[in-house]
Amino acid sequence: MKCWYVWAKRLLWWLFWAIVGLLCLLAGVGIWMQREHLVLNLSTCEPLGLYQLIGNPYPLHDGELVEVELPDPITHPAVAEGLRDHWFPENQPWIKQVGALPGQTVTLSRQGVWVDGRYLPNSHVDRRTPGGRDAILHYPFGTYHLKNGQVWLYAPGNYAFDSSYYGPASQGHILQAAHPYWILPGSQYWLRKGD
Structure with missing residues (x-):
């Protein structure tokens, strides 16, 4: 004993x-x-891993990685839906790419996003969440000319939540420029793309 x-x-x-x-x-x-100045990205928007925040992102450039704050769920129904259904945590930093700048023209369709006639890879708009459980709200299909102070945020990953769902974002939502510090390449494609 x-x-x-x-x-x-x-x-x-x-x-x-x-x-x-x-x-x-x-x-x-x-x-x-x-x-x-590292943040951990666990979303499927960009590769999983650590991103280093490097300060002032201005002037902005196409394709630049940035940290952005969550758009207002009151004025963006898709953001409200994502928070309600727990598709992403409210306090997680978002790493996105700048897809289009003021003065550029964005065309959004079911097949994806075109900026001034150039297709953004893997920008297909999903209608359902992984596994087909829930329908996903998206921004209305059409052509948009970005006004002063607006940017189109883009993420090439499967099930990426970007401007295709909540529309143009205010430049004021961009917090800092970012670059990959240590990432798992290809991890943004781990979830299989839906219809």
């Missing part, structure tokens, strides 16, 4: 120090990420 008690006491002691060690490791990683 005493042997069992000693073994259980040692196991609890080891478990305690393992938890303390894990907490110290997580705190150290958090401090390092903050010091290096």
Whole structure:
């Protein structure tokens, strides 16, 4: 009986120090990420991994990676739907590409997005969530001329949530320029694209 008690006491002691060690490791990683200005992208918009925020993104350029804040769910029904159905967390940083700038023309159709006649790869508009569970709201199909202060945000990943669903975004929603620090190439395509 005493042997069992000693073994259980040692196991609890080891478990305690393992938890303390894990907490110290997580705190150290958090401090390092903050010091290096790193954010973790877990979405399918861009490859999974760490992105370094590098400050002022202006002037903006086509294809540039940026960190953006969540568009207002009150004025963007697709964002409200995504939050309600938990397709993405409210406080997760969004890494997107600048797809089009003020003065450019964007054509949105079921097949995808064209900017000034140039097709954006893998920009097909999904009608349903992965597995076909729920219908997805998208921005109305048509041609849009971006006004001053508007950008079209683009993400080439499967099931990417970008301007195809919530429309042009205000340049004021762009927080910082970003670039990949450590990523899993191709991970934005892990979820199979739907119809």
